[in-house]
Amino acid sequence: MNYQDTLEYLYRLRLFGTKLGLENIEHLAVALGNPQNRLKFIHVAGTNGKGSVCAYLNSIYKKSGYKVGMFTSPHLVRFGERIQVNGKPIGDEHLIKLVATVRNTLPELPDQISPTFFEFLTGMALEYFADERCDIVIWETGMGGRLDATNIVTPECSIITNVSLDHQAWLGQTIEEITHEKAGIIKPHKPVITAATQSKVLEQIKKKSKECNAPLLQISDYSMPDNLVPGLIGSHQERNAMTAIKAVENLAIDFPVSAIDLFEGVKHTKLPGRFQKLQWRNREVFLDVAHNLAGYDALAANCHSTFENNPCDLIFASLDDKPWGEGIELLLPYCKSVHCVPA
Template identity: 45%
Template sequence: MTYSEAIQHLLKLNLFGSKLGLDNPRRLAALAGAPHERLRFIPVAGTNGKGSVCAMLESIYRQAGLRTGLFTSPHLVSFRERMQVNRELIPEKALARLTAQLRDSAAGFPEGQGPTFFEVAVVTALCHFAEQSCDIVLWETGLGGRLDATNIVTPLTSVITNIGLDHTRWLGETHAAIAVEKAGIIKPGIPALTAAAQPEALAVIRAETARQGAELIELGQAESTADLPLLGRHQQTNASLAKAVVRRLQGELPVPPGAIRDGLAKVHWPGRLQVIRRGEQTVLLDGAHNAEGAAMLRQALA
């Protein structure tokens, strides 16, 4: 299978549409040798800021000398952006090889119940990160959390950025209902951190951590004073959350203070209030796609 053929195969899987549930990704991962059992994860859920927090954490841990895996979605230009090791995109040959392997593994699934595009992407990333012996994987959830394909891993800690009204067709029409889905990444006895401030959503997150016997660290809308290349006050909130995660995990993943500072100062995350200058023209690119994201964009431009 060539790289081009791999991409065409993945795009055809979109015919199966979105499918919430963990049976398929668990089965496919098992057929692939359970690569996730050889890795450590920090999953990040939330309505907005998931990718930014993952990018910040990745930059910090890489500055600390750890080998990082970064899984995010969607991509901006190339599918390969979704799975990176030390910010290197998955090589075309590796993606083609893994896609072929997973296609063959999925041949035994019942007709019409095969893995979706996103489920294959998740397991492809797991295989790549395991092959590359990543020390830590920054793991962005896709849709929701509880039944999202990414939720087959065991985290070092679970992170929820914030809760807003998005994807209401699948996740529910209230902050509380959406919070139930996002809080589904919280695991028994494993600490969780959140910057969620919406009262109904926060109540759900508190209740779920209590039910799971897990520690909850709440940041509210606390703002960092970090030197950040990413624009907007909301990115300072994201930076505060990233720093809190690193500090909470110092026992498992020791990071010197300088790595936090340098990692945040060097973080790269395109398409988020990104300024591009071409000659006399200046263009601002931002991927805001829901009401809360648009409000943050408006605040940044005010």
């Protein structure tokens, strides 16, 4: 298969829909030789902030000289962005070979096992990072946590950035139900770090941590050093950066990082689509992937500080199942025009 054929094959796997549960990925991992057992992970869950925390961790460990794998979703431009080593997306030729490798294991699976799109990608990522002999892997959940395919791993540290309403059809209609799913990544005796502040969320996370005898650290107990400015824009990015910093500090025995490398890693973190500033036809353009109420709140705060005295033109796209109406309302005070376009 060529690159386009490979992408078409992967996207056809979406016909299997979304299936929460670990049975498929466990069988697929066995067929691949359980590559996850040769890797060290930091597992990151949460409604918002996952991508930013992953980016900070990736930047810090890369700056420190480690070989860092990172699995995130979705991609913005190229499919290979989902699977990266040291910030470099997997190349087209590697992607073709990797899909073939995982595809060749499918006949070994029981008849009732048909990996979904995301489960297949998870298997690909595990195989690639093991082949690359990554020192540490930054491992982002797809949706939820407890029954997410990424939860096949036992991480060195679990992170729950925050919890708000999103994906209710799959994760539950209440904050408590959604938190229960995300807290499912907490593993026995492994440290847990959370930036969540809501009492209902913290109650669930504390309960799960206690059940697992897992040390819990709350980011609300800490503040950013005065001389450290995160590389990503927005006041909420201080919270994301501190989450990454505390994870690094908790793993310092096995993965030591100097203070200089930590500061430089945080300072120079980059992530497309998070209030990303671009230049287009002599105009400043800000690109943001906000798609739920918590994300729109953060975007509105950035717009307040950036466009309060100089309103912008808003170009807005959204899927039907997202709270796009509320999102536009939050952004309207900072806009002189709004243009809705197909997603």
